Amino acid sequence: MFLRTIITFLLSYIPLLVFSQTLINPVIWQDHPDLDVFRVGHTFYYSSSTFAYSPGAPILRSFDLANWEAVTHSVPYLNFSPANAYNLTSNSRAYVKGIWASTLRYRPSSDTFYWLGCVDGGKTYIWSSPGGNARSNGGEVPPESWNWTPRPVIDKCYYDAGLFFDDDDSQVYVVYGNTQIRIAQLSVAANGDLREVRNQLVYASSDMTVEGARLYKRNGEYWIWVTRPADAQYVLRGNNPWGPYTRRVLVDRIQGPLVSAGYAHQGGVVDTEDGRWFYVGFLDAYPGGRIPVVAPMTWGSDGWPTVVRDGANGWGMLYFLPVNTTRKVGVLGPRVDEFKGMKLGPEWEWNHNPDNGKWALSTGLVLKTATVAGDLFAARNTLTHRIHGPKSRGTFRIDVGAMKDGDRTGAVLFRDKAAYIGIHKTGKTASIVMVDNLNLVEGSWTTSSTGRVAVTGPSVTGEIWLRIQADITPAFGTNTGRQAIFAYSTDGKTFTILGSAFAMSNSWRYFSGYRYGVFNFATKALGGEIKVKSFVMDIV
Structure with missing residues (x-):
């Protein structure tokens, strides 16, 4: 502040x-x-x-x-x-x-x-x-x-x-x-x-x-x-x-x-x-x-x-200013990415090496399920983007129409203590959910908790906007848990908050800071996919 x-x-x-x-x-x-x-x-x-x-x-x-x-x-x-x-x-x-x-x-x-x-x-x-x-x-x-x-x-x-x-x-x-x-x-x-x-x-x-x-x-x-x-x-x-x-x-x-x-x-x-x-x-x-x-x-x-x-x-x-120049560079902060072109922009990084046969750029980012797992930390092809501080929000526009039974997709606040807002597909129903309590064990970095569905929202059939608003104002060395808020929209204009605010960890031991991420994995069988049509990060 x-x-x-x-x-x-x-x-x-x-x-x-x-x-x-x-x-x-x-x-x-x-x-x-x-x-x-x-x-x-x-x-x-x-x-x-x-x-x-x-x-x-x-x-x-x-x-x-x-x-x-x-x-x-x-x-x-x-x-x-x-x-x-x-x-x-x-x-x-x-x-x-x-x-x-x-x-x-x-x-x-x-x-x-x-x-x-x-x-x-x-x-x-x-x-x-x-x-x-x-x-x-x-x-x-x-x-x-x-x-x-x-x-x-x-x-x-x-x-x-x-x-x-x-x-x-x-x-x-x-x-x-x-x-x-x-x-x-x-x-x-x-x-x-x-x-x-x-x-x-x-x-x-x-x-x-x-x-x-x-x-x-x-x-x-x-x-x-x-x-x-x-x-x-x-x-x-x-x-x-x-x-x-x-x-x-x-x-x-x-x-x-x-x-x-x-x-x-x-x-x-x-x-x-x-x-x-x-x-x-x-x-x-x-x-x-x-x-x-x-x-x-x-x-x-x-x-x-x-x-x-x-x-x-x-x-x-x-x-x-160290150097006065007319030469300009792009912006690392607020941005809009519609995933056009032949490759991802240099601001994006996968959580571990991706399975390159399970994603593609085609008028958007296609994420096919690459892993059958019950643990997001074990799932391949989670794509991440650094959060811009001190306060920003990241919004993913996703078409979930091709998800399969048992698939999990969403926008995640990614770190060793994580939470997400996403879609769980059960049978023919795709429900909006807010999931917290995804945790790694500090030191061994094994999974101690695969998460719990804190709140379930309405069902969705086509496009959904998933948003994370994060306050990463420094709180190092304090007991203050800076908060992130999760929200969704069916029209990209009016957003509804889902679940309680999530308190982030201030521990240095994971070394990396929190990131915005988007994921898609299966809990039953491969074959489903989503299309990420855009990502917007803006300062709030």
Whole structure:
């Protein structure tokens, strides 16, 4: 409420020209954690964690560090082992596994983007894509040029990795580790494959846990950014990649810019074309997840960096816009998707790898039943979309005319503690229902409850609009359960609330924040289908 009041005031009383030149934190009010950020020409890129969602490791693009759009995913499908877990088959699943604290960088000499990530504490997976001549196009990649392909796996875990190509990009390094920070030097084969050729411990912390390492170079010196989870950022400074390194604190439990949220930490730094530097971190802001914030940095006469704070000595809610440009990006927030075209937009991710034979785009999104199950958490082909904060609503328009007896479909508020509004087909009757008490066991992430029908509404035969209105205003560290409301409409205009408000979990242990989702699974036999005709997300 505080942030909304401030923004409303600014829009009302500050000239629009001034406001348009302002960076507002959080820069993206969506769950984009464990970020890696860098610049190619005038284009900024941002990669984040997705765990078991597929495709994984989304890439965002910006021209000013304040406005971002989704462009692609580095990992088109989760090619991780065991495959049945990431495919949600054979009663296996990969909740809170998969992609976390990975890294993305661009190699100019070969015009190639590389993504690396340690999966499940075992091997490091690698994917790459051509850059579409990004090196001579200001960093901008034509949409058709993104073509991600897997590379040979490195049989070692680069934990919380940070990939770095040195000045002439012939020297390739990965910094990684937890408390024991190591650097691996990689060679690049003629075909673009990466292989480790040297590995060395460069810093050992004796007084705290540090992780989330990123490697940078400035004025001939090497800098390793490490976080003390989950409230501080430290920097390590050395004259060469192998050290020795000296440590200094950058931010330690710095307040702001949101109430009932965590402290800005982790992330990384990036410079602008004119040589100014910015720190991009994230806040624990559950139930919405972990959301990014940006602050400018200055470099002192002693060569060490400092984050620019606001008048209260905290992380500012408002800063001057890092880059003034006429280049525009799309919108990550309010949107309408009618599922047209040949592929899903980059804002969408499935819960685990989908069964691609059970969905299609055809004047809408066709979801055939892909699983016979009594458990939504075990059902394949649940399609999810990040919730935009602090308050928004997601509305799915669905044709349920081709459902079969025993089928379950609906709009779900998806996380380890979940609820949905949907349709249960029994015999020839399709009834609107509100279902809550869908729960996973924290830690093992097995299903403890498959849900209960809290309220049953009227029957429906054709199209139905299903809506979730969610308040993800941060309540991290409190006992306040932010609420979601479920509603339906038979004409898309008048909506009826069904059931009581659902209180969301503020726990960080699932890591991902709540999402809007749409699902369709069978409890008796495959063969039914639905068509999702549109999705609308708007701010309320």
